[in-house]
Amino acid sequence: MAKKEEYKITESAAELEEHLRDMLFIRHFEEKCNRVYREGKAGGYMHVYIGMEALAVGWMKAIRKGEDYVITAYRDHAHALLLGTPPEAVLGEIMGRKIGTAGGKGGSMHIYDPKNGFYGGWGIVGGHIPLGAGLAFAARYRGEDKVCLNFMGDGASNQGVVFETLNMASLTDLPCVFIIENNEFAMGTRLEYHAADKELWKRGLPFDIRSERIDGMDVIDMKRKATEIVEWCRKEQRPAWIEIMTYRYSGHGAADNDRQLYRTKEEEDLAWQRDPIARLKMQMIGLGYMTEEKYEAIEEELIEEVERIYEICDASPFPEPDEVYDNIYSDMKPEAGH
Amino acid sequence: MGMIELTYREALAKSIEEEMQKNPEVFIMGEDIGRYQGTFKVTRGFVEKFGSRAANYNYRILDTPITEAGFTGIGIGAAMAGLRPIVEFMTMSFSILALDQIINHAAKVHYMTNGEVKCPIVFRGPGGAAKQLSAQHSHSMDGWYAHVPGLKVVAPATALDAYGMMKAAIADDNPVVFYENPGLYTVKGEIPDDNPNFTIPIGKAQILKEGKDISLIGYSRMTQVNLAAAELLAKDGIDAEVVDVRSLLPLDTETIYNSVRKTHRAVVVYEDWRSGGFGAEIVSRIQEDCFDSLDAPVGRVGGLNVPMPYARNLELLCIPSEEDVVACVHKIG
Numbered sequence: 001m002a003k004k005e006e007y008k009i010t011e012s013a014a015e016l017e018e019h020l021r022d023m024l025f026i027r028h029f030e031e032k033c034n035r036v037y038r039e040g041k042a043g044g045y046m047h048v049y050i051g052m053e054a055l056a057v058g059w060m061k062a063i064r065k066g067e068d069y070v071i072t073a074y075r076d077h078a079h080a081l082l083l084g085t086p087p088e089a090v091l092g093e094i095m096g097r098k099i100g101t102a103g104g105k106g107g108s109m110h111i112y113d114p115k116n117g118f119y120g121g122w123g124i125v126g127g128h129i130p131l132g133a134g135l136a137f138a139a140r141y142r143g144e145d146k147v148c149l150n151f152m153g154d155g156a157s158n159q160g161v162v163f164e165t166l167n168m169a170s171l172t173d174l175p176c177v178f179i180i181e182n183n184e185f186a187m188g189t190r191l192e193y194h195a196a197d198k199e200l201w202k203r204g205l206p207f208d209i210r211s212e213r214i215d216g217m218d219v220i221d222m223k224r225k226a227t228e229i230v231e232w233c234r235k236e237q238r239p240a241w242i243e244i245m246t247y248r249y250s251g252h253g254a255a256d257n258d259r260q261l262y263r264t265k266e267e268e269d270l271a272w273q274r275d276p277i278a279r280l281k282m283q284m285i286g287l288g289y290m291t292e293e294k295y296e297a298i299e300e301e302l303i304e305e306v307e308r309i310y311e312i313c314d315a316s317p318f319p320e321p322d323e324v325y326d327n328i329y330s331d332m333k334p335e336a337g338h
Numbered sequence: 339m340g341m342i343e344l345t346y347r348e349a350l351a352k353s354i355e356e357e358m359q360k361n362p363e364v365f366i367m368g369e370d371i372g373r374y375q376g377t378f379k380v381t382r383g384f385v386e387k388f389g390s391r392a393a394n395y396n397y398r399i400l401d402t403p404i405t406e407a408g409f410t411g412i413g414i415g416a417a418m419a420g421l422r423p424i425v426e427f428m429t430m431s432f433s434i435l436a437l438d439q440i441i442n443h444a445a446k447v448h449y450m451t452n453g454e455v456k457c458p459i460v461f462r463g464p465g466g467a468a469k470q471l472s473a474q475h476s477h478s479m480d481g482w483y484a485h486v487p488g489l490k491v492v493a494p495a496t497a498l499d500a501y502g503m504m505k506a507a508i509a510d511d512n513p514v515v516f517y518e519n520p521g522l523y524t525v526k527g528e529i530p531d532d533n534p535n536f537t538i539p540i541g542k543a544q545i546l547k548e549g550k551d552i553s554l555i556g557y558s559r560m561t562q563v564n565l566a567a568a569e570l571l572a573k574d575g576i577d578a579e580v581v582d583v584r585s586l587l588p589l590d591t592e593t594i595y596n597s598v599r600k601t602h603r604a605v606v607v608y609e610d611w612r613s614g615g616f617g618a619e620i621v622s623r624i625q626e627d628c629f630d631s632l633d634a635p636v637g638r639v640g641g642l643n644v645p646m647p648y649a650r651n652l653e654l655l656c657i658p659s660e661e662d663v664v665a666c667v668h669k670i671g
């Protein structure tokens with residue numbers, strides 16, 4: 001990646017504080033999720049977003065919330081929270097409760113909130129990429145002014161169906177931004193072991209698609225560039241393929257309890273120096289927009305908020321047994337016993 | 339109501355065209371369906387009616403690249419946004435490349451969102467053997483799909499049902515696999531000519547020929563085979579009832595059971611591989627729920643468990659015929 005040019009911060013103190021709060025809320029929410037999982041109150045596969053907060057915050061602030069479409073894989077808590085899904089519904093889903101976004105039928109990997117433009121929440125690596133293009137197709141078909149943000153991991157970008165989708169998205173002029181959350185790992189496999197060319201951003205070029213690589217650890221820059229790209233897609237009615245460089249500090253999922261199998265402690269320590277939250281905090285302190293005391297107060301407030309959400313979820317019921325047959329179809333149920 | 343005689347193929351085209359005229363959110367996509375008019379010519383003339391030959395692409399009649407998973411997924415995404423896509427597979431054998439999209443995505447999204455997202459999409463195309471297309475082009479995918487909760491699966495046997503059930507499939511808010519059969523495209527039938535709101539609901543079997551001695555139960559082209567078998571059996575003095583299942587998922591067990599309770603004997607016929615095919619499920623249901631009504635074990639005629647061979651004589655061995663059905667009727671006694 002070319003060295004980033006210095007830029008002048010013109011964003012207001014209030015806007016930067018909102019970025020900071022959003023990122024911090026995600027981080028504390030996700031840390032709580034990890035604890036909830038360890039305590040056995042959540043199960044299955046659960047993947048948190050710690051380290052990647054600036055990426056989702058930047059992009060979600062670049063779109064028209066509730067109008068534009070957003071779709072992602074299983075690492076989906078942050079996207080939902082930022083789009084306005086009530087956090088109780090997100091944590092409730094992770095804990096398999098009735099108040100969850102899917103009444104406890106989806107779990108951590110399948111958070112949805114179509115009213116806020118969020119279409120999941122998908123567990124087959126790369127499988128949702130054509131669906132996102134299909135959402136963009138619907139917008140284009142109807143002549144609506146909407147774009148789709150179509151997120152995937154670096155590992156997902158190897159799937160054949162992704163290339164099939166890029167070809168069609170370009171052929172049929174879809175307003176779809178394909179966003180690779182390149183956190184350097186596909187589970188326990190490092191980028192250089194899974195991608196023949198580590199510069200994933202180039203993969204849009206053969207399809208005549210606008211293709212770029214951007215740093216995702218700087219929320220100010222992320223939001224600015226995301227905004228430009230989203231508006232370009234909206235105006236040009238063309239797809240874009242954007243690789244975002246980020247890092248996940250946690251394990252791949254809650255079930256990954258030995259990160260040393262694929263990376264060293266030293267590497268992690270180095271990566272922590274790029275922490276997007278610490279970076280924004282320092283930028284704000286430098287501008288006189290933040291103090292250590294205020295930062296601590298914000299953190300405390302958010303931690304309490306997350307605890308309050310947890311208490312609500314923990315006190316709420318699991319789905320009823322007879323709900324097992326509900327919503328397989330919109331208009332019928334299977335015969336009982338089948 | 340005026341009626342018109344059409345082939346199964348023409349009936350499908352008429353049905354799809356009328357639905358596309360009625361609702362601008364209905365569109366069709368697939369390989370070579372536009373300029374080339376479809377491999378089996380179901381979409382003959384559509385590109386002129388719903389797009390233009392000169393355009394690079396037409397959203398309502400969308401020629402796709404040969405990327406089944408990709409275009410199927412795009413159709414599913416469009417359906418999640420409320421459009422009503424019809425996805426054509428050149429043959430159901432190629433839908434294997436899109437199984438992940440159909441099974442893991444289309445069939446699951448309504449449940450995984452607890453009803454928040456609907457997926458009104460039709461997956462259609464010919465399944466089963468055509469003529470000497472051999473091992474990779476002759477799959478009956480009906481049983482595979484009917485195994486999956488979240489999908490509906492229909493397999494009409496007549497031109498009228500193709501016409502009416504296609505309308506029901508397009509109107510359905512759930513993913514519907516619409517299983518055609520290359521051997522049916524030329525079968526003729528009377529269709530309402532001037533009633534675009536005509537429909538035949540999904541989930542209802544029908545009795546195509548009444549009889550009192552045995553129930554021949556099948557769907558898609560095997561219903562035509564059963565009708566022919568019933569004629570042969572009549573010569574032996576056996577009065578067979580032909581039950582056309584029409585819809586595999588949901589399955590109208592009531593009509594099937596009523597027939598079996600009347601005749602006390604049943605043979606289930608299906609083109610798919612005999613072992614584990616959908617006919618096996620029908621046999622199992624009958625023996626679970628109609629055991630006391632049965633005077634003989636339930637017979638089963640299915641495709642041979644072999645990859646489809648090319649040589650015509652070998653191919654014919656693999657596909658159930660009316661003679662096979664008659665032989666099974668005599669065997670169960």
Ligand SMILES: Cc1ncc(C[n+]2csc(CCOP(=O)(O)OP(=O)(O)O)c2C)c(N)n1
Pocket residue numbers: 047075123124125126152153154155156157181183185186187252
């Ligand atoms: C088709 C498929 N294969 C394998 C898996 C198991 N799996 C889940 S996540 C994952 C790694 C994906 O990595 P990446 O796309 O980089 O996303 P990240 O988890 O880093 O966000 C794997 C192999 C899966 N869910 N789906």
